[in-house]
Amino acid sequence: MKNSIVVVDDDPIIRMDIREMLEEEGYAVAGEAKNGEEAIELVAALKPDLVIMDVKMPVMNGIKASRIIRSLHDTETSVLLLTAYSQKELVQDARSAGVAAYLVKPVSEEDLIPAVEIALSQKERIDSLKKDLEQLKQSIEERKRIEKAKGIVMKTFALDEEEAYRKMRAASMAESIPLIKLADGILKDGPQRWFGS
Structure with missing residues (x-):
């Protein structure tokens, strides 16, 4: 099994689709959540390598959750955001929240897997720099x-x-x-x- 990933989306069908795509590629889906609050709890408990998270969700949106996840000191989890929109403002918000990459929905396997690889390679690079430091x-x-x-x-x-x-x-x-x-x-x-x- 490759790196561990948490999938976060308020739509259970989208979560299931993403889980299947990831598992077909040999990734371990460590957990699933339906909103940003649950995502933060899962990341704190599981310390996955990557969170794939929707932007628009009830309770807490993906950008706010990303900010909190990136600020957790005991985890180096990378975040990949999913969104139905590609507005400039959203891209800026995502960047300032420390998001590694983002994808516009609907997500296909051809788009998802390379984005996952990029987000994980960024995480590895950051881990390596932190170790050197x-x-x-x-x-x-x-x-x-x-x-x-x-x-x-x-x-x-x-x-x-x-x-x-x-x-x-x-x-x-x-x-x-x-x-x-x-x-x-x-x-x-x-x-x-x-x-x-």
Whole structure:
């Protein structure tokens, strides 16, 4: 099975048609909803890769629901909107709500599947960028801690920057631990525990 998808439309026949088209292509339809409120609840519970959602629905429309779904911090769900209209205003609203793509009804399989692929590839790209950003943040954070520990070593042993760094690298190799672990140890226990007095 491919990515998990939630289908949202107030018309059960349209939901059934979309479900069949998706399942024929090997996608897993994780759930269905008939309005925006139900869609938000389902996304929060299931964390699907994609929501295919109608714009005009009772209780809460698709654009408002998209805004809320895109603002949920614990999910990276992509949204594909379905609409009977292709007015400029709607396109602007959809874009500002963070929608990945939209399709004008009636939806055919020839239109749906490529739109689903595009929406999912955007999600993958965003996921990858977020992962890279997290790694970069972690790397910067580690660098700061290493620099702080190096400052302590410089001060404690009256060394210049390069000597302190060499001393830390030698201790890290001798202890068979990553430099960041050594730095954290120096910050926690002081340098004497790692280098003697």
